[in-house]
Amino acid sequence: MNFMMIVGVVLSLGASGPGADAEPTPISLHTEFATDFVGGRSHRLSESESRALINRLVHDAQACIVDKVSDDPDFRTAAQGGRVGELIVAAFRPCWPVVDALITAHDRQYGSGSGESFITGPFLDRIPRVLEEQLR
Numbered sequence: 001m002n003f004m005m006i007v008g009v010v011l012s013l014g015a016s017g018p019g020a021d022a023e024p025t026p027i028s029l030h031t032e033f034a035t036d037f038v039g040g041r042s043h044r045l046s047e048s049e050s051r052a053l054i055n056r057l058v059h060d061a062q063a064c065i066v067d068k069v070s071d072d073p074d075f076r077t078a079a080q081g082g083r084v085g086e087l088i089v090a091a092f093r094p095c096w097p098v099v100d101a102l103i104t105a106h107d108r109q110y111g112s113g114s115g116e117s118f119i120t121g122p123f124l125d126r127i128p129r130v131l132e133e134q135l136r
Contacts, residue, residue, distance in 0.1 A: 047061045057102040064095035066130050
């Protein structure tokens with residue numbers, strides 16, 4: 001099973017799969033994806049507000065996954081053995097709340113399905129590079 005297939009399985013399990021009862025990473029969930037409530041009225045977030053929200057969620061999700069992987073006692077051994085992908089996949093479970101928030105926000109801003117494509121594409125591609133930087 002390749003790395004992308006494993007991530008796809010993790011994404012499909014969401015918060016209901018094995019280990020779902022594990023303590024999630026404390027995060028500040030951003031709930032104003034497309035609507036912000038001010039004075040009892042709702043209004044749509046502007047393009048720049050939506051992009052800022054997505055950028056913040058990208059940062060939060062990436063930081064959560066990178067922290068979980070780099071805090072793993074097997075991180076250096078896994079990195080030397082080319083098995084960091086396994087640790088990244090395992091980090092999705094405790095980081096699921098913020099990853100799910102990012103997927104939802106991305107879908108609302110750019111269309112249904114775009115969030116999962118973003119997570120399994122550009123977002124996931126960046127994480128090994130960030131981890132390599134930490135090894136230096």
